[in-house]
Amino acid sequence: MKIAIMGCGATGSVYAGLFASAGHEVWAIDRWAEHVEAMGRKGLTLTGASGERTVPVNATTDPAEAPECDLVIIATKAMDVAEAAEAARPLIGAKTIVMPIQNGLGSAERAVRILGRERVKIGVIGGFGASVPEPGHAHHNGWDLVRLGEVSGPASDELKNLEAVWTDAGFKAQCFDDLDGMIWEKLICNVAFSGPCALTGLTIGEAMASPEASVVSLWCAQEAFNVASALAIDTGVKDPARHIRAFAAKIPDAKPSLLLDHQAGRRSEIDVINGAIPRAGLRVGVPAPVNESITALVKEREKTFGGQGSKASQE
Missing domain, CATH: 3.40.50.720 (NAD(P)-binding Rossmann-like Domain)
Structure with missing residues (x-):
């Protein structure tokens, strides 16, 4: 081909x-x-x-x-x-x-x-x-x-x-x-680590091992799971905490694309990852304050960055 x-x-x-x-x-x-x-x-x-x-x-x-x-x-x-x-x-x-x-x-x-x-x-x-x-x-x-x-x-x-x-x-x-199911299954993992790792500088494994950072990751994932459930989307995920721990165990040394963007001084995809959860939640009356806060903090940091550049990498 x-x-x-x-x-x-x-x-x-x-x-x-x-x-x-x-x-x-x-x-x-x-x-x-x-x-x-x-x-x-x-x-x-x-x-x-x-x-x-x-x-x-x-x-x-x-x-x-x-x-x-x-x-x-x-x-x-x-x-x-x-x-x-x-x-x-x-x-x-x-x-x-x-x-x-x-x-x-x-x-x-x-x-x-x-x-x-x-x-x-x-x-x-x-x-x-x-x-x-x-x-x-x-x-x-x-x-x-x-x-x-x-x-x-x-x-x-x-x-x-x-x-x-x-x-x-x-x-x-x-x-x-089931397209929606597979997208939201991945999104649960994305929100757990994208914004939190960008703000802390931690790898996926380090974020999961940190007592402080892991709480934030778990809440981001839980909120995404709650919104998906309210939208009647079957992600196949029964326990979001267990789901993201299993994900982290596979690639503990990896840096999410948002962290790589911030390390290079590039603006990120935060609006379609963590930022997507509170927007979707509004449609079904499910709040997502942790993802909303993470998104706001990432966007505040990115005010100091230049253009997005062409070297952006995707997790």
């Missing part, structure tokens, strides 16, 4: 490295010129949970340089999805599948508004703990499940074929019929 990664930062580079290693023609597209130049000159090096490899990829800052692709993965930050979807138009043919994979809520809707419901599929990942130590090199601490779903309705044959593409590249992938 011809596969384009729009936003080939941290997690996007994990996709690119493993798909290229499996023999696909990969186009790594990103605005970070140094990363693109390094990938084009010496290949993409991927280290971490999936092993170590250096693979050739087609790297560019301009989507118009790439051909029409079979699969376009939008791996940008949530606030950049609309721009990436517009920029991806030269890559899209009659049978192209577009898959936005972001943290938080709302990315699928942005892609659908621009590219149409008929070509968009949804991806949800968690537990990768990806980062870019240097241009041309991505590292990931975990390698958890890639959840695939339709914008609405049960998994189609097309989506099941796409599941096989991911699986053959070494990912643990699975189709789900």
Whole structure:
């Protein structure tokens, strides 16, 4: 297949490295010129949970340089999805599948508004703990499940074929019929660590081990669970505290993308992660004061930051 990664930062580079290693023609597209130049000159090096490899990829800052692709993965930050979807138009043919994979809520809707419901599929990942130590090199601490779903309705044959593409590249992938459930299951983990780790500077494992920070993480997760339950969304989670502890145990050394953003002086996706919980809670009369406070504190800190930059990585 011809596969384009729009936003080939941290997690996007994990996709690119493993798909290229499996023999696909990969186009790594990103605005970070140094990363693109390094990938084009010496290949993409991927280290971490999936092993170590250096693979050739087609790297560019301009989507118009790439051909029409079979699969376009939008791996940008949530606030950049609309721009990436517009920029991806030269890559899209009659049978192209577009898959936005972001943290938080709302990315699928942005892609659908621009590219149409008929070509968009949804991806949800968690537990990768990806980062870019240097241009041309991505590292990931975990390698958890890639959840695939339709914008609405049960998994189609097309989506099941796409599941096989991911699986053959070494990912643990699975189709789900309940899109909302898989998004909120991940969101429970995201809110537990994204804002709290950004504010404290702690890794996921350190936050869970801290008596003080873990209380905040647990309350963030509990509030998300409460809102999902009030929305009648089946996340498959019975005990949110146990759920996030199990998540943390898989990638204790990982830094959530919000922490990586703050360390680089970039604004983050806080509005679609912790900030999404009080907004959703308002619709069903469920308060979420801890997530609301975390969001306010993160946004206050980010007033001192510059632009978002193109090197943003996704957990």
